[in-house]
Amino acid sequence: MPLPSAVLKNVYDSLRYSPSQSGPRPSMGISTHPLVNALGWVVGLVVACGIIIINSETHSDLAPTLLYITLLLMAANLFSINLVITVALMCMCLLTAMFLYNGGYHRWESTTGFFRCLTALSAIAFLALRSKQASDSLRHNEAYLTGAQRLSQTGSVGFRGDRQALSWSEESARIFEYPPSKTPTVSMMLERTHPEDLELARGVFQQAAAGEPQIEVKLRLLMPDGRIKHIHMIASPLLVQHGRFQYLGALMDITASKQAEEALFRAQSQLAHVTRLTSLGEMAASIAHEVNQPLTAITSSGEACRRWLKRPEPDLGEALDCLDRIVANGCRASEVISGIRALSRKCDPLRQPERLDDIVRETLNLVQQQLAHHRVRAKVDLAATDSQVSADRVQLQQVIINLIINACHAMDGVKVHERTLHIRTWTENDEALLEVTDHGTGIAPEVLPSLFNAFFTTKENGLGMGLSICRSIIDFHDGRIWATSEAGQGTSFRFALPQLTGTALSGSGQ
Amino acid sequence: MTSLQSSSPVIDSAPIVYIVDDDAPLRQSLGSLLRSVGLQVHLFGSVAQFMNHPRPDQPSCLVLDVRLQGTSGLDCQRELAAANVQLPIVFMTGHGDIAMTVRAMKAGAVDFLAKPFREQDLLDAVTAAHQQDRLRRESERGHQQVLGRYATLTPREQQVMALAVSGLMNKQIAGELGLSEITVKIHRGQAMRKMCARSFADLLRMAQVLE
Numbered sequence: 001m002p003l004p005s006a007v008l009k010n011v012y013d014s015l016r017y018s019p020s021q022s023g024p025r026p027s028m029g030i031s032t033h034p035l036v037n038a039l040g041w042v043v044g045l046v047v048a049c050g051i052i053i054i055n056s057e058t059h060s061d062l063a064p065t066l067l068y069i070t071l072l073l074m075a076a077n078l079f080s081i082n083l084v085i086t087v088a089l090m091c092m093c094l095l096t097a098m099f100l101y102n103g104g105y106h107r108w109e110s111t112t113g114f115f116r117c118l119t120a121l122s123a124i125a126f127l128a129l130r131s132k133q134a135s136d137s138l139r140h141n142e143a144y145l146t147g148a149q150r151l152s153q154t155g156s157v158g159f160r161g162d163r164q165a166l167s168w169s170e171e172s173a174r175i176f177e178y179p180p181s182k183t184p185t186v187s188m189m190l191e192r193t194h195p196e197d198l199e200l201a202r203g204v205f206q207q208a209a210a211g212e213p214q215i216e217v218k219l220r221l222l223m224p225d226g227r228i229k230h231i232h233m234i235a236s237p238l239l240v241q242h243g244r245f246q247y248l249g250a251l252m253d254i255t256a257s258k259q260a261e262e263a264l265f266r267a268q269s270q271l272a273h274v275t276r277l278t279s280l281g282e283m284a285a286s287i288a289h290e291v292n293q294p295l296t297a298i299t300s301s302g303e304a305c306r307r308w309l310k311r312p313e314p315d316l317g318e319a320l321d322c323l324d325r326i327v328a329n330g331c332r333a334s335e336v337i338s339g340i341r342a343l344s345r346k347c348d349p350l351r352q353p354e355r356l357d358d359i360v361r362e363t364l365n366l367v368q369q370q371l372a373h374h375r376v377r378a379k380v381d382l383a384a385t386d387s388q389v390s391a392d393r394v395q396l397q398q399v400i401i402n403l404i405i406n407a408c409h410a411m412d413g414v415k416v417h418e419r420t421l422h423i424r425t426w427t428e429n430d431e432a433l434l435e436v437t438d439h440g441t442g443i444a445p446e447v448l449p450s451l452f453n454a455f456f457t458t459k460e461n462g463l464g465m466g467l468s469i470c471r472s473i474i475d476f477h478d479g480r481i482w483a484t485s486e487a488g489q490g491t492s493f494r495f496a497l498p499q500l501t502g503t504a505l506s507g508s509g510q
Numbered sequence: 511m512t513s514l515q516s517s518s519p520v521i522d523s524a525p526i527v528y529i530v531d532d533d534a535p536l537r538q539s540l541g542s543l544l545r546s547v548g549l550q551v552h553l554f555g556s557v558a559q560f561m562n563h564p565r566p567d568q569p570s571c572l573v574l575d576v577r578l579q580g581t582s583g584l585d586c587q588r589e590l591a592a593a594n595v596q597l598p599i600v601f602m603t604g605h606g607d608i609a610m611t612v613r614a615m616k617a618g619a620v621d622f623l624a625k626p627f628r629e630q631d632l633l634d635a636v637t638a639a640h641q642q643d644r645l646r647r648e649s650e651r652g653h654q655q656v657l658g659r660y661a662t663l664t665p666r667e668q669q670v671m672a673l674a675v676s677g678l679m680n681k682q683i684a685g686e687l688g689l690s691e692i693t694v695k696i697h698r699g700q701a702m703r704k705m706c707a708r709s710f711a712d713l714l715r716m717a718q719v720l721e
Binding site for chain 2: 288289292293294295296297298299300301303304305307308311315318321322325328329332
């Protein structure tokens with residue numbers, strides 16, 4: 001029965017179960033496609049007619065058996081297993097009925113011929129049913145696998161180091177947003193990869209060529225409409241083919257979790273900012289109240305004093321009382337101020353001999369997340385190895401974090417591959433120095449002197465406290481902090497702390 | 511009781527200012543300032559002290575801090591209103607917000623001063639408060655007077671007065687009460703005299719006060 005291969009493929013495709021086809025399949029149809037359905041029935045009718053014609057014309061059982069077998073195999077390919085069983089039984093009954101009707105049992109050869117044909121038909125029916133069952137369970141498993149991949153947004157991908165023989169699952173094709181029927185190639189994958197992550201993607205194939213036991217990569221995809229997807233792939237070699245490693249990889253679409261992570265990070269930093277502003281506002285309000293009370297007393301006493309003295313008979317006693325009150329309340333106001341200062345000194349810094357390099361290293365661990373968020377690469381060059389400074393570890397870390405975060409903010413406007421942060425330490429003239437250099441747009445020379453003043457800020461919603469606090473901390477450590485900047489080249493912040501000499505070391509150790 | 515009786519030459523009939531603030535130096539300064547312009551001043555550290563203090567019947571006002579230990583200034587205002595004490599209040603506060611100000615002003619405060627304020631602002635507010643209290647007292651006194659006079663009228667005179675001010679003529683009143691027109695005229699004249707009304711319009715005004 002010659003059928004155009006395209007039609008066969010069509011029939012096959014339409015038979016494959018896919019979870020997106022939610023409608024129930026017609027019980028007596030081959031597929032949902034009416035043309036294919038009709039064609040199947042036409043072929044069935046032709047075969048049935050052939051059987052009837054041959055049966056009426058010839059008495060040989062061989063020819064109809066062949067047609068029965070054809071019918072059976074077609075049914076096995078097209079229909080459900082129950083229908084195939086029915087067709088097989090029907091064929092056998094027909095064969096037997098024709099044998100009896102034709103009176104073949106009168107002759108010995110035709111009887112043996114009938115049994116031969118019946119045996120062949122049952123054997124083939126048995127085999128057809130078995131293969132039907134096997135292919136059904138295979139299809140079932142495939143549907144499960146596809147469904148699981150869709151649910152977990154994880155596709156599978158097979159690849160080799162030589163960039164040949166790439167294959168992927170339907171879900172992988174969906175992640176890359178290619179039609180599932182399209183044969184995947186490496187260039188198709190690279191086409192959808194974010195330009196900044198191309199190196200990472202190429203690295204995967206290099207690692208595969210080297211036969212790495214496990215390959216793990218997180219990269220971004222850039223869809224033609226500008227959407228960005230985050231994917232995470234883990235692959236390990238499955239088998240060795242022609243001396244090359246064939247890798248099987250799990251490809252996860254982690255866009256949603258990545259976006260949630262970023263939203264959380266944004267929310268956290270906003271919250272931190274609001275908290276800072278709120279506590280500052282509350283502090284200002286309570287300070288204002290504490291200071292306003294004595295100020296009100298002073299001004300009203302002053303006015304009262306003037307009025308007592310301006311009377312026709314000046315009341316000196318009352319005027320003197322007023323003056324006493326003015327003095328007392330002046331003292332009270334200054335006490336409030338010193339109280340606030342004492343409050344701010346409540347947590348006395350603890351200075352101990354510390355290695356500057358250790359503090360810098362520890363700080364870098366704390367700002368990894370910030371660096372990653374701003375996509376900044378840090379170049380670290382620590383050369384103040386043996387020098388020790390007398391420092392409050394936490395306070396110095398606060399200064400370094402502040403400088404690094406400022407540098408990150410300064411580079412927000414430049415291209416990602418230019419966002420390099422240079423952190424270095426060295427010793428010079430009994431001083432340990434640290435430098436944080438960014439490659440941002442730089443700071444205008446007229447702004448440079450006011451950089452460390454309180455409430456001076458260039459940021460839209462900055463407090464202008466960061467660098468001012470940095471300076472007071474460095475001052476407290478008997479050090480210096482300064483900045484140099486070249487327009488368009490970036491800015492360097494440096495601080496220098498006095499190095500501890502041997503005697504000072506032993507002195508502070510006691 | 512931190513009531514500070516004035517040692518300076520202040521006339522007893524001078525308007526009184528009650529100052530309630532829990533900050534002693536501040537209330538003393540304010541007290542001195544107000545005494546220097548010839549006012550009687552009483553100082554209190556808390557609302558409870560002020561509430562227990564007898565208040566003489568003469569023009570007075572209250573200078574009240576909003577934030578006090580114990581009963582707050584706004585609560586004090588509410589308590590006074592509940593006790594039907596009509597005392598003008600000038601509020602002052604270290605850091606007031608709009609909501610607080612609106613609440614105080616809606617409840618009838620004369621003024622709301624933010625510390626530190628200019629002395630003239632306080633003096634002006636206190637003057638305005640005294641003026642308000644004086645006017646209220648006068649109108650109240652007039653009211654009492656009219657009520658007293660009305661009580662001296664006989665029931666018949668009260669009846670005639672009520673009908674007269676409602677716009678009826680003597681003849682109609684006579685018909686209404688079953689009296690002769692002459693008798694009505696006599697009752698009406700008697701009512702005018704007892705109420706000290708110089709004209710019918712005067713009587714009409716008093717009738718409105720009585721309502």
